[in-house]
Amino acid sequence: MLAEPSTTFDPAAAWRVNTQVSLRDEAFGAMAYHHGTRRLVFLKSPELVELVRSLERYESAHQAIDAVVASSQHDRYKTALSSLATSEIICER
Amino acid sequence: MSANSSLRNRFERGLSAPICLTWELTYACNLACTHCLSSSGRRDPNELSTHEAKSLIDEIASMQIFYINVGGGEPMIRRDFFELIEHAVAQKVGVKFSTNGTRIDRAAARRLAGIDYLDVQISIDGADAATSDRLRGAGSYDAARRAMDHLKNANFGPFKISVVMTRESIEQLDDFEGLASMYGAQLRLTRLRPSGRAVEQWDKLHPTLRQNRDLYQWLLARPTVLTGDSFFHLSALGESLEGLNLCGAGRVVCLIDPVGDVYACPFVIHEEFRAGNVRVAGFSDVWTKSELFRSLRGPGNPGACGSCGSYDACRGGCMAAKFFTGLEPTDPDPECVFGHGETALAAKRVVLRPTSSPDHSRRIPVSLSAR
Numbered sequence: 228m229l230a231e232p233s234t235t236f237d238p239a240a241a242w243r244v245n246t247q248v249s250l251r252d253e254a255f256g257a258m259a260y261h262h263g264t265r266r267l268v269f270l271k272s273p274e275l276v277e278l279v280r281s282l283e284r285y286e287s288a289h290q291a292i293d294a295v296v297a298s299s300q301h302d303r304y305k306t307a308l309s310s311l312a313t314s315e316i317i318c319e320r
Numbered sequence: 321m322s323a324n325s326s327l328r329n330r331f332e333r334g335l336s337a338p339i340c341l342t343w344e345l346t347y348a349c350n351l352a353c354t355h356c357l358s359s360s361g362r363r364d365p366n367e368l369s370t371h372e373a374k375s376l377i378d379e380i381a382s383m384q385i386f387y388i389n390v391g392g393g394e395p396m397i398r399r400d401f402f403e404l405i406e407h408a409v410a411q412k413v414g415v416k417f418s419t420n421g422t423r424i425d426r427a428a429a430r431r432l433a434g435i436d437y438l439d440v441q442i443s444i445d446g447a448d449a450a451t452s453d454r455l456r457g458a459g460s461y462d463a464a465r466r467a468m469d470h471l472k473n474a475n476f477g478p479f480k481i482s483v484v485m486t487r488e489s490i491e492q493l494d495d496f497e498g499l500a501s502m503y504g505a506q507l508r509l510t511r512l513r514p515s516g517r518a519v520e521q522w523d524k525l526h527p528t529l530r531q532n533r534d535l536y537q538w539l540l541a542r543p544t545v546l547t548g549d550s551f552f553h554l555s556a557l558g559e560s561l562e563g564l565n566l567c568g569a570g571r572v573v574c575l576i577d578p579v580g581d582v583y584a585c586p587f588v589i590h591e592e593f594r595a596g597n598v599r600v601a602g603f604s605d606v607w608t609k610s611e612l613f614r615s616l617r618g619p620g621n622p623g624a625c626g627s628c629g630s631y632d633a634c635r636g637g638c639m640a641a642k643f644f645t646g647l648e649p650t651d652p653d654p655e656c657v658f659g660h661g662e663t664a665l666a667a668k669r670v671v672l673r674p675t676s677s678p679d680h681s682r683r684i685p686v687s688l689s690a691r
Contacts, residue, residue, distance in 0.1 A: 249412060251337070251384040255330045258339065260386035262414055262437050267339065267386070269327060 236309035238292070243283040243320045252276065259316045268314050274300075275307055282317060331564060331572050334617035337383040337607065339572040342586040345373075345401070346393040346578045347680035351420050353445070353456045355484065355518035355525060358577070358589055360393040361682035367578040370400040372599070376576070377408045379603050387414030387437070391586070393578065393680075396423035402431060409437040418443060418482060420460060421467025429470035433477070441482040441508060442467055447495035451488050455525075468503050480546065482508040485535060486525045493538050497545075508546040509539070511553075513587040514644040514654075517681060519673055522645065532655060533557065553637035553653045556630035567639050570595065570616035574607065577678070582606045584616060587640035591677045623650020624664065637661070646671035 244250065247263040256270040257279075270276050278295045285291040288308055296304045311317045348363035349356070368376065380388060388408065395401055396419055405415045416439040424432070424442075432440060442464050446452030449461035471479050481500050483489055489496075493509075500507040514522035527535065536554040539545060539561055549563035564572070569585035576582050580598040583589055595610035607613065625636040637653020645654040645665065652660035665671060 249384060249386055251386070253330075253335055255327060258386075260414075262386075262412065265387075265414070265439070271327060 236288075236312040237319070238288040238305055238308070240288065240319050241282075241286055242288050242291075242308070242312070242317050244279060245315055245318045248316050250276070250280070259311075261315055264315060266314060268311070268316055270307075270311075275304065278304055278308070279311065279317060283320065328564065328566050331568070332566060332617070332620065334571045334613070337385050337604075338574050339386075340389065340568065341380065341385050341574060341576065342389040342391060343376075343576045344391050344393060344578050344586075345395040345404070346398050347678075348397045349393040349420075350397065350422055351394065351457050351460055352682055353460075353517070355445075355455055355486070355512060355516075355521045356681075357513055357515040357518055357587055358391075358393065359516040359679040359681050362680045363393075363397075364579050364678075364680060368580050368598075370403065372580070373400070373404050374407050376580075376598055376603060377404065377411065377413060379598075380408070381411035381413050383604055383607075385413065387416055389586075390415055390417035392418075394420055394423070396428070405438065406435065409435055412437065415439070416441065419467070420456070421464040422460075424467035424470050426470050426474070429467070429474035429476060432471070433474040439480060440471065440476065441480040442471075443482045443484075445484055445486065446489050447492040447499060451492065454488070455486070468505070472503055478504055478506050480506045480508045482510065484510055484512050485527055486512050487527055487531065488525075490527050490531045490535055493535070497542075506544075506546055508548065509535075509551075510548050511550040511638070511641075513638065513640050514673075515587045515640055516589065519644050519675055526655065529655075529657065529659060532657060536561070536657075550638075553634045553641075553655060554657060556628075556634035556657050558633075560633060565633070566635050567637075569593075569639050570610070570613040574613075576603065581678075582610070584612065585640060587638070588643060589678060590643070590674060592643070592674070621650050623648070624660070625650075625652055628652075628658070628660065630658070644674060646673045 247261055249260050251258045256272045257276040259268045259270060278291060281291050281295050292301055292304055344358055346363055346367055347360045349360040352361055395417055408415050414437040418441045421442045444452045444461055444464045445455045452461040483496055496507055512526055532554055536557050543562050551561055552565040555561050555565050573585050574582055575586040582595045584593040595612045596606035622631050622636055625631045641654050642651055647654060651664045654661040
């Protein structure tokens with residue numbers, strides 16, 4: 228678990244990577260650094276990185292998950308996005 | 321920060337770029353702390369020029385290194401200090417810099433407060449002038465406190481108070497916490513390494529086993545106290561402390577010194593751990609191609625620690641602490657919480673302690689008040 232799941236993450240809303248965040252690809256996935264909170268967060272799969280980067284192209288997080296992630300994995304990735312919302316790596320747009 | 325063990329294994333094999341890059345801007349310093357890990361004092365005539373330093377920052381930005389830890393020497397002594405940090409933050413390379421605070425007057429504090437992506441760490445080594453000045457020199461504590469006052473008055477926000485844990489300062493943990501709270505500052509505690517001039521101070525300054533155990537409990541109860549991941553050797557006591565809990569040397573951290581030499585970590589400024597120089601073909605070339613770094617990223621040899629049930633927690637401890645106390649890389653950490661390091665040291669017939677190879681210590685004592 229990257230962080231405690233947020234209770235405020237709304238998958239029906241439109242999301243994007245926070246402008247305060249830099250993403251750096253690594254073999255395991257990516258590292259995300261929030262320049263405001265100074266927190267470093269690890270995205271532990273390339274699929275999650277792809278999903279996070281795709282968010283801004285979809286009208287909702289649901290749509291992004293449908294398009295990018297295999298259906299058997301939807302819940303897992305929804306939880307991951309929720310964690311990233313809590314740590315402000317992604318935000319609503 | 322959180323990292324499970326598979327991720328930690330991944331880190332031990334190295335990353336595309338460091339997570340944490342320390343860059344000592346200059347060997348010049350107006351203090352002469354007895355435990356200085358870079359043996360600083362005199363400027364090196366071969367230090368990177370402003371142009372070279374800016375090119376290095378450009379390369380750091382292109383490698384997507386999120387932030388740099390800037391130190392020295394005293395980094396604010398460089399005339400181009402503000403020019404360089406402003407060049408870095410303009411490219412979204414965050415700067416965390418360590419200073420003794422002597423150059424932070426009202427004007428400097430205001431300028432610092434206006435810069436985004438900037439963290440300031442003011443170093444003290446005691447919660448009172450007498451304790452701190454014993455290591456850092458007469459007048460240094462008051463100067464640091466004046467810098468803190470200026471930062472507070474300039475509404476800088478939560479700066480950091482950075483303290484090295486010695487046998488004396490470790491008895492003042494609650495006082496440091498109180499001081500930080502008074503300023504709305506963050507407390508940052510780091511481990512004393514026997515590096516640089518501290519080689520000769522180690523025996524009398526490093527914390528005792530009991531003190532380290534108390535520190536571990538104190539830190540466990542205060543996960544917001546910053547430690548730069550420096551006490552992972554204490555995680556053998558049980559629950560892991562905050563941080564990656566591994567030796568990141570050449571894997572996720574490294575050091576660039578004022579003349580552009582790249583070392584495996586900030587605590588091994590010694591030719592044996594020099595990986596290359598940024599002037600030859602750039603920093604990225606050193607990071608990816610250095611033989612030394614490649615070997616550090618290979619499978620480690622736990623040595624004597626392999627048979628201890630706690631190796632997975634402490635990873636055998638700090639490479640630099642072993643090296644400068646005369647231990648082998650496969651020996652336990654000299655401050656192993658179970659005393660195995662002390663046993664290993666006692667068993668050696670001859671202990672050879674290396675001295676830091678570049679030594680920029682001043683040859684005459686300095687006094688802050690005489691400046």
